[in-house]
Amino acid sequence: MLIELKDVNKTYNNGQPLHVLKGINLSIDKGEFVSIMGASGSGKSTLLNIIGILDNYDTGEYYIDGRLIKGLSEKQAADYRNRLIGFIFQSFNLIGFKTAVENVELPLFYQGVSRSRRHALAMDYLDRLGLADWAGHYPNEMSGGQKQRVAIARALITNPKIILADEPTGALDSKTSEEVMQLLGKLNREEGVTIIVVTHESGVANCTDKIVHIKDGIIGRIEDNREHRASMFGTDTIMK
Amino acid sequence: MRDLFTEIWESVRRNKLRTCLTGFAVSWGIFMLIVLLGAGNGLMNSFMQGGGDFASNSVSVGGGWTSKPYDGLKSGRRITLDDTDVSLTASEQFLDHVDKVSATVGANATISYGKKYFSGYIDGQYPAVQEMSKVEILHGRFLNDKDIDLSRKVVVMPESTAEKLLDNGQSPATLIGKYVKVGGLAFRVVGISKSERMRNDNNLYAPFTTVKTVYGKGKDVGSISFTTKGLNTKADNEAFEKQYKSVINLHHRAAPDDERAIWVWNRAEQDVQMKQGRSILSTALWIIGLFTLLGGIVGVSNIMLITVKERTHEFGIRKAIGASPWAVTKLIISESVCITAFFGYIGMFLGMLTCTLLDKTLGQAKMSLMDQQIAMLVDPGVGLDVAIEATLVLIIAGTLAGLFPARKAAGVRPIEALRAE
Structure with missing residues (x-):
């Protein structure tokens, strides 16, 4: 198993203690294309933070590729995030004063990769996503879809074990949303990248092979969706 | 390194006005520091020049009056130095600390050349006085050992004295080789020295032996001067003086601990005081x-805090994709150091420019004090050492200014990246 969560609990202690995750057990295998679906407040964002090593959990165990992720120092956590996980965010989270190629290079910069090598790699990834001509452009000169593709290139460049997408289509129109989801699907099928998508949109979830439903901090149904028939709206397009 | 500078440049470029305004405060601080230190140096140099005509390790000794009865003699007796004192000074007991010994004997005389004359003083000296009193020869030569041995009737006179004997417009150099009359005897002029501010212009140097013979001084000596060696601390100097006084006093049958039987003027002690004064002023x-400068530094710290606040989301993204806390800290501290150093150097450059300007204006202005021309500022400005120290100050200050904001930036949680803007 690539990802294994065993009885993970998380409580927020802001005034009133809030038990957000109530014993999560989840296994995701290598090469899977999974979506975690739930309404807002269901705990899916917290789960995503824990899977992405952005936040700590209180009790339980979390393994990536057999490595226990618990009580890491900030430096170690940063290193794991850098090498193991590629993030795709709802609001793209590109750095505005850096060009597309510089944004893509950034994770390699923190790995200490040489300037010329990371530039070549970044250009390579941009090219694969059809953005080679846009390499020198700043994010505000690009469309939402282009920005998200730059972000995907950035997530892929370190060749991570997991791609973690947090509402990757949240800021995109339906057509672009579909393109992005197809792109993720293609990456999963053709390159075997493990992808976890967190969403509240059933159409988006329907693009994935497995849907994990989370409700009130507990994993509910896990749907096999290899037929992509989970959503009645999802068969043709993503409804907005 | 290049990546770091690119990042810093990108950040600064977005906040030009803010950075420049704060940078001005840093520039101003360093500017003030450099100008103050430069002017202070100029002032101290001016003081130093006043007392700078003597070698700093020279000691002058003269006769005084006894202040204690001793060996059956009453106090208030006049002590006149003599040949024995000179040989005592040069004797083995002081070998460790006395280097070159010179004695003087002098007499008032009318000095004339052609129709011009003035009343002056003929100063019998040893060649060693040139080094001790830093006599600078403009034309010809100074007294030498041969002059002493042969009791030659030769003189060295200051430039200004030579001018008194010459018609307007004649160069003092023309006097070399000519004979001037000193109290009726002809002395050959062998050298013209630079006029010194601390010496009487009417003093002529002549060989010690000549003056002693001509003016019939017998064994008496006007004053003894010598250079010292191996006296590095104030305590050393004091101990030496005490020992020296007791030896000379005993020779004159004065109490060994009599402070006033002879007077000893030790330049080394003055030098120590001068250096202390200088260091107090510069501190x-x-x-x-x-x-x-502190005002500027607080300003830099302040804008760095604002920058960090503005870039919270960005730092969140950076940390999410793998920036370690140290990478973020480094970024902020480097930016702070760069801003401080860049504007600091502008201030330093302007400060040094101002010092040069001071040199050109106030540095040339002379104050008249007791018939002497004293420059208010001599060579104002700071040396390379201060420039290096100021650079260190800037780097440390920049680091301190960036430290708090950097800690804040490093503490940004990567979850910030997930928060929609």
Whole structure:
């Protein structure tokens, strides 16, 4: 198993203690294309933070590729995030004063990769996503879809074990949303990248092979969706 | 390194006005520091020049009056130095600390050349006095050992004295080889020295032996001067003086601990005091300068805090994709150091420019004091050492200014990246 969560609990202690995750057990295998679906407040964002090593959990165990992720120092956590996980965010989270190629290079910069090598790699990834001509452009000169593709290139460049997408289509129109989801699907099928998508949109979830439903901090149904028939709206397009 | 500078440049470029305004405060602080230290140096140089005509390790000794009865003699007796004192000074007991010994004997005389004359003083000296009193020869030569041995009737006179004997417009150099009359005897002029501010212009140097013979001084000596060696601390100097006084006093049958039987003027002690004064002044100026700079540093810290606040989301993204806390800390501290150093150097450059300007204006202005021309500022400006120290100050200050904001930036949680803007 690539990802294994065993009885993970998380409580927020802001005034009133809030038990957000109530014993999560989840296994995701290598090469899977999974979506975690739930309404807002269901705990899916917290789960995503824990899977992405952005936040700590209180009790339980979390393994990536057999490595226990618990009580890491900030430096170690940063290193794991850098090498193991590629993030795709709802609001793209590109750095505005850096060009597309510089944004893509950034994770390699923190790995200490040489300037010329990371530039070549970044250009390579941009090219694969059809953005080679846009390499020198700043994010505000690009469309939402282009920005998200730059972000995907950035997530892929370190060749991570997991791609973690947090509402990757949240800021995109339906057509672009579909393109992005197809792109993720293609990456999963053709390159075997493990992808976890967190969403509240059933159409988006329907693009994935497995849907994990989370409700009130507990994993509910896990749907096999290899037929992509989970959503009645999802068969043709993503409804907005 | 290049990546770091690119990042810093990108950040600064977005906040030009803000950075420049704060940078001005840093520039101002360093500017004040450099100008203050420069002017302080100029002032101290001016003082130093006043007393700078003597080698700093020279000691002058003269006769005084006894202040204690001793060996059956009453106090208040006049002590006149003599040949024995000179040989005592040069004797083995002081070998460790006395280097070159010179004695003087002098007499008033009318000096004339052609129709011009003035009343002056003929100063019998040894060649060693040239080094001790830093006599600078403009034309010809100074007295030499041969002059002493042969009791030659030769003189060295200051430039200004030579001018008194010459018609307007004649170069003092023309006097070399000519004979001037000193109290009726002809002395050959062998050298013209530079006029010194601390010496009487009417003094002529002549060989010690000549003056002694001509003016029939017998064994008496006007004063003894010598250079010292191996006296590095104030205590050393005091111990030596005490020992020296007791030896000379005993020779004149005065109490060994009589402080007034002979007077000893030790330049080394003055030098120590001068150096102390200089260091106190420069410390005071450093403190004032640093406090001025502090304002600028607080400003830099302030804008760095604002920058960090503005870039919270960005730092969140950076940390999410793998920036370690140290990478973020480094970024902020480097930016702070760069801003401080860049504007600091502008201030330093302008400060040094101002010092040069001071040199050109106030540095040339002379104050008249007791018939002497004293420059208010001599060579104002700071040396390379201060420039290096100021650079260190800037780097440390920049680091301090960036430290708090950097800690804040490093503490940004990567979850910030997930928060929609």
